Amino acid sequence: xxxxxxxxxxxxxxxxxxxxxxxxxxxxxxxxxxxxxxxxxxxxxxxxxxxxxxxxxxxxxxxxxxxxxxxxxxxxxxxxxxxxxxxxxxxxxxxxxxxxxxxxxxxxxxxxxxxxxxxxxxxxxxxxxxxxxxxxxxxxxxxxxxxxxxxxxxxxxxxxxxxxxxxxxxxxxxxxxxxxxxxxxxxxxxxxxxxxxxxxxxxxxxxxxxxx
Numbered sequence: 001x002x003x004x005x006x007x008x009x010x011x012x013x014x015x016x017x018x019x020x021x022x023x024x025x026x027x028x029x030x031x032x033x034x035x036x037x038x039x040x041x042x043x044x045x046x047x048x049x050x051x052x053x054x055x056x057x058x059x060x061x062x063x064x065x066x067x068x069x070x071x072x073x074x075x076x077x078x079x080x081x082x083x084x085x086x087x088x089x090x091x092x093x094x095x096x097x098x099x100x101x102x103x104x105x106x107x108x109x110x111x112x113x114x115x116x117x118x119x120x121x122x123x124x125x126x127x128x129x130x131x132x133x134x135x136x137x138x139x140x141x142x143x144x145x146x147x148x149x150x151x152x153x154x155x156x157x158x159x160x161x162x163x164x165x166x167x168x169x170x171x172x173x174x175x176x177x178x179x180x181x182x183x184x185x186x187x188x189x190x191x192x193x194x195x196x197x198x199x200x201x202x203x204x205x206x207x208x209x210x211x212x
Contacts, residue, residue, distance in 0.1 A: 013059065013202070014073065019080060042140075042144070043180050043184045046140065046185070047187050047188050047191055049136060050106070050132055050133045050136045050188035050191070051188075053077070053103050053107060053132060053136065054110065054129050054133070054192045054195055054196045055196065055199040055202075056077075056199065057073045057132075058070065058124060058129070058199040059199040060073045061114060062121060062199075062200055062203045067119070070110040071107045071108050074106070078101075078103060081100045082100055085098045099143060099144065101140055101143065102143050105139050106131070107132070109132060110131065110132055113128035114128060121200060124196070125196045125200055126193055129193040130189045132188070133185065133187075133188030133191065133192035134188065136184075137180075137181050137185045138181060
């Protein structure tokens with residue numbers, strides 16, 4: 001019974017984090033993936049997605065002990081977001097209204113780190129967490145560049161529940177900093193490491209809680 005309860009607790013956590021990551025994508029991205037508020041939102045989005053990915057991926061990966069599990073977890077997140085896109089499409093919005101983030105390559109780097117270091121947990125936290133934080137903004141900027149005129153889309157389909165001060169504005173590119181990818185990667189790399197450590201610790205805490 002305890003084994004069943006322990007596994008159920010782990011899988012429940014995985015589902016909760018994956019669902020939350022999908023909600024975070026839609027809210028932080030505001031429909032079309034951080035485009036309403038341009039580069040400032042891109043940096044915030046990069047940090048939120050890097051940390052959300054790494055905490056769930058490393059938790060799940062250390063739970064199974066199998067390299068490749070982080071990529072599987074990122075795939076779950078991706079599928080959930082595509083389902084959410086379908087929900088907005090049913091409400092009359094275009095299907096590219098929410099651009100699905102590119103989580104999978106960053107999760108693959110985490111898996112590769114775990115595999116290359118022969119399942120070293122600390123290497124996965126430090127090296128893998130850094131690689132996730134560094135890579136995710138780069139992949140997502142490529143993703144954003146492929147969106148068809150995102151700012152025009154934001155004006156054409158404004159969020160009906162937004163207060164007036166949150167309506168889309170013209171981007172102030174270069175006003176505060178010139179490289180949102182570099183800032184997002186730098187901040188993401190720093191913050192993803194302690195969040196990865198938290199994910200690893202959550203794994204330990206769950207085992208202790210279930211064994212009590």
